[in-house]
Amino acid sequence: MRRSNALMQLWPWAGLAGAALAWALDHQIGSDGTFYDCAAGSPLAIVVGIVTLAVAAASGFASFRLWDGERETNARRFVALLGWLFSVLLGLAILLSTIAAFILPACLA
Numbered sequence: 408m409r410r411s412n413a414l415m416q417l418w419p420w421a422g423l424a425g426a427a428l429a430w431a432l433d434h435q436i437g438s439d440g441t442f443y444d445c446a447a448g449s450p451l452a453i454v455v456g457i458v459t460l461a462v463a464a465a466s467g468f469a470s471f472r473l474w475d476g477e478r479e480t481n482a483r484r485f486v487a488l489l490g491w492l493f494s495v496l497l498g499l500a501i502l503l504s505t506i507a508a509f510i511l512p513a514c515l516a
Contacts, residue, residue, distance in 0.1 A: 418469065418473055418487075419470060419473050419474075419479075419483045419484075419486040419487040419490060420486060420490060421466045421469040421470050421473075421490060422466050422467045422469065422470030422471075422487065422489070422490020422491050422492075422493055422494040423470075423486075423489065423490040423493050423494075424466070424490075425462060425463065425465065425466025425467075425469070425494065426462075426463040426466050426467060426490070426493050426494035426496075426497040426498065427493070427497065428462070429459040429460070429462040429463040429466070429497065429501065430459070430463065430497040430500055430501055432455070432459050433455055433456055433459035433460075433501045433504060433505075434504070436451075436455045437451075437452045437455045437456055437459075437504060437505070437508065438452075438504075440452045440455060449508055452505065452508035453505060453508055453509075456501060456502075456504065456505025456508065457505070459501050460498055460501045460502060460505065463494050463497055463498040463501055464494070464498060466490070466494050467490070467491050467493075467494025467495060467498065470487045470488070470490035470491040470494065471487070471491045473487040474487035474488045474491055
């Protein structure tokens with residue numbers, strides 16, 4: 408099996424794996440950055456939120472393209488659909504935590 412064929416076998420899982428990784432990084436780095444900077448509108452939390460939202464959107468788009476394909480098996484299309492929906496769900500979670508970084512009050516002295 409060629410390398411490109413091996414990667415194509417994993418392509419339906421892009422939305423599931425990519426969005427989960429993006430959300431985990433946003434949760435860990437973003438929340439730690441918010442408490443470390445201790446100010447509303449922390450630049451670190453906002454940048455991390457934007458980058459991880461872009462990763463979740465890109466992985467969801469990859470799954471959507473495979474789901475929309477006509478030459479795929481039903482099982483691969485189903486996993487791609489789940490990956491696309493999962494990336495939408497976790498993208499919303501990333502977006503809400505990024506918005507929360509704007510409105511969190513500054514830490515008490």
